[in-house]
Every structure is written in C-alpha cells, then in structure tokens.
Amino acid sequence: MTESLPESPDSPAAAADGAPLAASAESAKPVRRAPDLARGTEVIRTHLKTLPATPGVYRMLAGDGAVLYVGKARNLKRRVTNYTQVNKLPVRLQRMVSETETMEFVTTHTEVEALLLESNLIKKLMPRYNVLLRDDKTFPHIMITRGHDYPQLTKHRGARGKDADYYGPFASAGAVNRTITALQRAFLLRNCADSVFSSRTRPCLQYQIKRCTAPCVGRVSPGEYGAQVDQARAFLSGKSRDIQDALAAAMMEASESLDFEAAARYRDRIRALTAIQAHQDINMEGVLEDADVIAAFTDGGTTCIQVFFFRGGRNYGNRAYFPSHDKAATLEEVLSAFVAQFYENKAPPPLVLLSHELPEHELLAEALAVRAERRVELAVPQRGDKRRVVDHALTNAREAHGRRLAESSSQRRLLEGVAAAFGLDGPPERIEVYDNSHVQGAFSIGAMIVAGPEGFIKNAYRKFNIKSAEAAGDDYAMMREVMERRFARAQREDPDRTGGSWPDLVLIDGGLGQLNVVRGVLEELGIDDVPLVSIAKGPDRDAGREHFVLPGRAPFQMEPKDPVLYFLQRLRDEAHRFAIGTHRARRTKAISQSPIDEIPGIGPARKKALLLHFGSAKAVARAGLADLEGVDGISRTVAKKIYDHFHPDG
Secondary structure, three states: OOEOOOOOOOOHHHHOOOOEEOEOOOOOOOOOOOOOHHHHHHHHHHHHOOOOOOOEEEEEEOOOOOEEEEEEEOOHHHHHHHHHOHHHOOHHHHHHHHHOOEEEEEEOOOHHHHHHHHHHHHHHHOOOOOOEOOOOOOOOEEEEEOOOOOOOEEEEOOOOOOOEEEEOOOOOHHHHHHHHHHHHHHHOOOOOOHHHHHHOOOOOHHHHOOOOOOHHHOOOOHHHHHHHHHHHHHHHOOOHHHHHHHHHHHHHHHHHOOOHHHHHHHHHHHHHHHHHHHHOOOOOOOOOOOEEEEEEEEEOOEEEEEEEEEEOOEEEEEEEEOOEOOOOOOHHHHHHHHHHHHOOOOOOOOEEEEOOOOOOHHHHHHHHHHHHOOOOEEEOOOOHHHHHHHHHHHHHHHHHHHHHHHHHOOHHHHHHHHHHHHOOOOOOOOEEEEEEEEEOOEEEEEEEEEEEOOEEOHHHOEEEEOOOOOOOOOHHHHHHHHHHHHHHHHHHHOOOOOOOOOOOEEEEEOOHHHHHHHHHHHHHOOOOOOOEEEEEOOHHHOOOOOEEEEOOEEEEOOOOOOHHHHHHHHHHHHHHHHHHHHHHHHHHHHHHOOHHHHOOOOOHHHHHHHHHHHOOHHHHHHOOHHHHHOOOOOOHHHHHHHHHHHOOOO
C-alpha cells in the first residue's frame, strides 16, 4: 500500500502540477519502535534509489505516522543523501534519523515553490524537529468599504472577502480601536453596518458626539462624504502632512470669515489626527513607508523575535514571538524559518528589515515576492535611521526574552533562587510583600500581597486602612502601624505557627529606613526569626538596578537578566498595584458618599427616591417634614427620621 503526500488546492506544488513521490510503511498497523540510528539510515538509503535530482519537499515520519521533520531542497537526492552521513550530523539530526521509519516526497518546478510548500506544511503539521511558529493569529486592519455611496470605516480581521481598502496590520485590537475612534473624530465617517444604516430614521449617538455626519438621514451629500473618505484614505496611505495642512488652511479661512464654529470643528479634527500620530511609538515618515522590522535575540536555547509594523511611515505597534526550536539551532536558522512561516497567511510589505543576514536570503525574498505578487526586499541595514529602528526592535526582543525567561522558569526554581540570594534555609512557602499608598496623607492605605509555590495567593491579600492620624502620609509610621497590626494578630491567632499564616520571607518596598522600622516592630513583639528584605529602587528608579537590603549585610544588586530578579520585581509590582488600586477604591468611595448614606434605615432604593424627588442631597437636607412625606416610598416615620438627622435641634 502506497501513501502519497496530499496536496491542498492552494498549495504551490499543486498549482505547479508538482508530482508526488511516495514511500510506504509496510506494517499494517502503525507502531512507533525504539529509535535505531542504523535502521533509520537504511530507510533513507532505500529511498535514495528512486529520488530525482530536482527541487522538492521531503517529510520524515515515525512508525506511527507522526511527522518528524519537513524540509525543502533544490536537489532532493543530494539533500537527502546528507542524512546518511550520520557522523557529520549534529546530535539533534542523529536523533531524528534514528526515529525515521519512512519518508514522503513532493517534487516542485522551482526551489521557490519548494520553500513555499515547506512553510505551508510546517504550519499545518507542526513537526517536532522543525522551528515552529505557534502563535498564528491574524492581525486586525482598518477597512474602508467600497461600492456604497457612503462607505463604512470599521475594524477587520481575517480573509479579505469584501470590496474594500485595508490598512494595517495593527499589532493589537486596542491600537486599531483607538485609531478608528480618532479617525471618526477627524473624518466623521460612519462605522455602522449597512443593515443598520439603511434602517435609520434619525441620527444616532455618533452624530451627537461629532464622530459622524449622519449620512443615514441625508445630513451630508454623497459628494461631501466622498471627500471625507478620500481624506481618510490619503491619511492612512501616508499623506498625513498634506491632510493636516489642508485642514489647517480650512481652519484659517473659516476663522478669517468669522465662522468660528466651523473653525473649531476643523481644529478638533486636526487634534484628532495629531492624537493618532502621538500614539505611534516611533514614527518614520520619510524613512520607512510600508515596512516590517524583524529582530531576533537568542540566549539559553530560547529565541525571541520582535516584529514592528510600519505603514505610511507610522508605527502600528509590535508583537513578540517565541518560536519553538532545538537548542542547537542557530539564530539565523530560526529567524529564516520564522520569516517563511510568518508570511504564510499574510502578504509581506514591500520592505522587510532584518537584524541578521539569513541563509538563502535571495531565495526567501523571491518566495515572499511570489506570495505578495510584487517585489519584496529583505534588507539588513548597517547604519542610519533604518539601522536605528532595527536596533530598537532588537532591544525590545532582548528585554522580552528576559521577561519570558523569568515567566517560563518554574515557580519552585525561582523560590530556590530567592532562598540562595537571601541565604534562607530553604525555598519560602509564603512570601509577604508590603507597600503603602496615599495622596498627601489622605486615604492612607497599607497593602500586603502573598505569593508561594503556586504563584500569587490572592485570597490572602490584605489591606490596612491607616487609623492613626499621626501616621497618615508618613511612610515610616504607616509601615510601623501595618506591621504592628499584622504580626500582633498573627501572635494572637496562630502563636504556634501551625496555621500557615506566618511568612517565610517578608519583602518591603523601600530602603534601609523602612527595613529598620520593620525590624524594630518585630523586636518589640519578640519575633526574631522572620527573614526581612527591602527592595530599594535603583538610580532614576530604573528597573534592573534595584538594591536589596538585609539586616547585617551590605546592600547588593543582582544580575540585570537574572530570572530571580524579574520574579522579585513582579512581586514588588504586584504589591504596588494592589496598594494603588485599594487606595483609589477608598478615595472613590469617599468622594461618592452622600450625607444621606449616614442616615440609619435609608437604603439604595429610598436614597434614589429622595434624590430623584429633590435633585440633590443638599435639597433633601433643607426639605421640610411635609415635603419629605410626599416622596414615594417614604413613610411619615422615615420622613421624621430624615428630618431629625438634618435638624437635630428640632
């Protein structure tokens, strides 16, 4: 029984009438046997007898049919022969050959077609020995429809089936949503669906808030609306300076004609366009028009690849990828495989800037040109503005790699690293982190977050409303009050420390001063066996340059890329987030409180009835008894209670 490689209708090989060559597994029931290098080499030699010296794609399969590897070749016979010279192969490929039970082949007309088919198959089959790009989400675009008197401006993701103009890609849905909102303010285009548009009888809210000219009810002519659409298309195509200049001229003309209302509308539209450009991190008008910037950083067997999108000279955001690959693979190999797979389901821009020169650079550029149906340039700039933007992407890749390294390390290993860094007897099971928050002494809050082997323990988080008037706004006094309340309660409720509520490590956001305050509190309570560490922010509050302060030990720093440092930074940042959030919630609640809330027996329903009847809490306070009795739901007894609350002297 012969098993041939299936061809999808849209695969390059199928389009080129590529001829499949087949290899079979003779066993009726697929079974994966133990790896055997000699057997795998013999399997490959058997297929060499019938292989042509033409371009194509080969697949290596295990005994159970699992695809081990997909590769492409300019000369199939020569490439596959290399796998029989096992002494020259790296360990990774020797292992792959030892697992190979059969092979399958497809010939193509050209090596470019082979490269395109290879990337298609890798994305589809996810072979374990290939470099794999697992995050294959399509990116959102801005779409302006055609074929309608009043085109629609909206977000689009997925296949381009409509007759429309597409602008992007944007790195995130948030970025495209912000841009669409600003474009609506600038060009007043509708975002409603055609079905909604055709059924409207009066302007919607978008018209009221000046984001649309209400073409649905004829408030703007097709010609005027078409001019707005043309301006939006020009702006998204990179002609932003021309559009802003035209709007500025119109604003000046309206102002000189004393039509200040129209001038204000033009001013608001200019501000909206400026807001769009302000959200683009680095703008490269005049340097880059439509381009992607791809930079790779590898360390410790893992690779981060950052992709930045520039369209019309503006940065549409970036995204980090962490392709799966063998640790022995070179950075250039990983980057080359990434580029081929990344553009498998999306059209590449005319220019792709890379951080490193790729093997088979010209071949990959030709393959991308086939996919885009136009010329695509792959370039590795060495100097100038283009090199600067590549270096920026490379810096982002390096930093994202460091963050990912910290996140991917097991929690237990991180806790072991914490124990080693701070000289603990063993990995801590419970870490408590403390921080304070206030605004000029008002609404002062102390916060405690807890982490352990399973991550953050959010049901153990605690907030401390600072009770002492003297402590409010004083970081040292606030920390003292928090620690006194925390550990005095622990001594009362769990004196034998059997309940798991005692920390193995206490981290304090602060320096030596905060540390000494905490030490003093614990000494007063007779506690001398809880490890204390303070995290002091580095110069200019730079992350990665923190100093760690321990009792009886000189302050020290950790290596900037140490996963343990990232872990401790995350703990500190979580404590800061919790403290700030708790403080804001308390402040918001205090601001929103009403004098009516202080009256016993007045719940939300009666409060609402009073405010609806009188309009404000002040009017309720001034109301007479008879007026209060006239409110729906307010009985004579309740009215008397309200009146007496605001008029205690009768």
